[in-house]
Amino acid sequence: MAGVPVTLKSAWRIAVIPPGHNLRVVRVDIHHLRLVVTVAETGSITAAASRLGVSQPALSAQIARIEQALGCAVFVRSRQGVALTSAGEMVVERSRSILDSVDQLVTDAAEFEHGMRPLRVGANRSPFFASLLVELEYLLPDRRITPIVDASSSVITEHLISGELDLVIVGVHSEFEQPLPAPLQEIEFIEYEPFLVAIAEDAAPPSRPLTVPDLANNAWLLPPGRPDGTDEALTNLFAAQGVKLRAPYGRQGLSDYWPYVAAGNAVALALPTYEPPIGVRVLPLAGNPIVGRRVVRWHPDRVDRSEALACARSAAAVYEAHVAAAASRYSWWNQLSDHHPRAARDLWS
Known part of the structure; x- marks a missing residue:
């Protein structure tokens, strides 16, 4: 040729x-x-x-x-x-x-020969996960942990399904979850996590839950990454009261846009683990209309159930520590316990 x-x-x-x-x-x-x-x-x-x-x-x-x-x-x-x-x-x-x-x-x-097996762990991008990694490395000394993060829980779960990850720690919405295919398994460690709202301090009402009318004229920052139910739940909440959600800034990570929120240019959904900077308040939504939960998911061929349970318990402890640190900035926290997240009740049984 x-x-x-x-x-x-x-x-x-x-x-x-x-x-x-x-x-x-x-x-x-x-x-x-x-x-x-x-x-x-x-x-x-x-x-x-x-x-x-x-x-x-x-x-x-x-x-x-x-x-x-x-x-x-x-x-x-x-x-x-x-x-x-x-x-x-x-x-x-x-x-x-x-x-x-x-x-x-x-x-x-070499590590496999000496008993150290790799563990590919996926999670939503957050300071919570960074803290959890420190605990997991101490908790699982015979594992070499490789972290992979993404803003979308659905993307992280797809990596688990495809075999690219061994274990994931993600937040999910009960109303928008897809069935977890066999043989993947799951442990819930936070059974109830109300979404909150980050809003400029000088635009926030007194320490009370926010309503849709309070927020009807605000521009929103949508959650970053591929949609996995959060923005749909928010859009549905507004539509149910005849209000069209305005999101001119698209999908943006709140950690990069705190100054924008503080200036009053936009509001955004937040989680109880978020510590707002000066100029921003984080308040609950009346009635907790948008609620998620947090889970550990794993492939049983690559992770033992005992390891997954240890991860879930450690995740719950780290989560509660982050919530406690954030709550010290919430003036409403002690008066509005209905808006607190709850750890899974059977996690320690």
Whole structure:
């Protein structure tokens, strides 16, 4: 097939035969990728050779053979050193990714051999989860925990279903939940979590629950990420009273928009774990019309029930600590206990 490049592959090796090549196969392996990345990092064949403990002529010849195998120039040489070509930037980026994967494989294999198993944990992005990670690393010393976060509980749960995660800690809405497919399992650790509203301090009424008429003229920040029921519940609440929800700013993370709320430009849903900054008040909604719960979900082939239960109990404790810290900023907290979240009653039985 004249003029058509041919690629030969074997484990950890790639051989490329460009059109017109003399068919002398030069193989590119993991060692060669490390050479390329080292030269790119140092910007000099001489400096890279010193770091690698080889002679400059030997490294220069090796780089030339690698470029021949790849069928492209990776570096441009000059008196000042070497610089990456456009193709070289792609090669180095891909090389780093491959090397990271290989290094992680070696680490995972060694840890697995010595009893330390990986645990991929997903959760909603929040300070609560960051605090929980500290506890989980102490609680599960034989696990190497890798966290993955997303604003949407549905996205996190999909990662669990697809096998990308082993265990997740998420908030869900009872009215908008999708059935959890077998064999995934679930433990509830917060059975009742009323949503609150963050509003500018000088626009907030006295310490009483807010109503839809109180909020009818406000612009809203919708929860970030893929919709998972929160904004639908909010829209339905307003529609039931004949009010159209205005959300001109789209989906934004409240942690990035506290100053916007403090200025009175928008309001947003909040949770009992949120500690408002100066200029913002967090108040309950009358009747608690939007309520969620928090759960631990896991795959039983990768997480023992005892581990999941320990995670749920730790999550409940960390959650309550965050609520206590936030509640110290809520002037209404001691008078309006109906708006407090509740831990699952059978979590400790």
